[in-house]
Amino acid sequence: MNKEQYEYKINRLLALLLFAIYAVCILLVLLTGANLYKKLTLKNQNSYAQRTAIQYFTTRVRQNDKADAIDVCQFGEADALILKEQIQGKEYETLIYCYDGYLREIFSSSVKTFSPKDGNIIIEMKSLILEKENGTIYAEITDQEGTVQRVELLLRSGKEVLSEK
């Protein structure tokens, strides 16, 4: 093999090597981008689910904030928010609770005849722990990723009821 042929081969190899580096770099940037996009989408999805759950819960409490209309009870093995209302003289109840990875809701005049799996699915949620103390509802909402959010809701009608008693 003469010198010219040897140089030619080296140059070709170098070109090939450069192309390989180029291909690997493209692949790396693409993979990083795809990975980041996946992470961001997942993060946004979780954030949306958590925000929606909190807003839904807060809105339901505010809508039904009347004297003795909101309470916390046990439904199956889970904590449930119970919202009472009168419609044409008949008492109806709405139960909001978490079961089997979802926030669920039941609206009926006889909720006790239902089981937790019968509720309408609202949004994904891992767990919901509720407590009512001194006219305040304390909710601990855990999303699918395990992030815990604590929400405190002061019942506006609570104070008047307490002072009357």
Next chain:
Amino acid sequence: MKNKTSLVLMEQLIMLLVFALAAAVCLKVFAYASNVSSKNEAVAQAAVLAQNCAEKLKRSCGESAEEYQTEIGEWNYRVEVLKTESGSDVLGCATIVVYGEYRNSEEKLLELSVAWQEVDTDA
């Protein structure tokens, strides 16, 4: 033949250079997107903290106005309550400010004005 190989090599080098520039821009955009997403999450969290603080203030008629700190995820939050004048004896007012600290840099995330009815203790 030698000239042709050199040309290919040159072309590859230019290609790699252009790619490096494009990749640098892409990576910068990725990092920016990640920061924006993290900040959005922090602002949502700050809104919940401010809302909880507002509920506490309303419950205690402005008595529980101390500053507190809490760490959630990668962010460290500081909730500050600044009492303001409402101009009325029956109305209490405050501004809740939530600061977030992420990678040793603190910034204001949210400001929320809150008002409550003062309880007349003489009555």
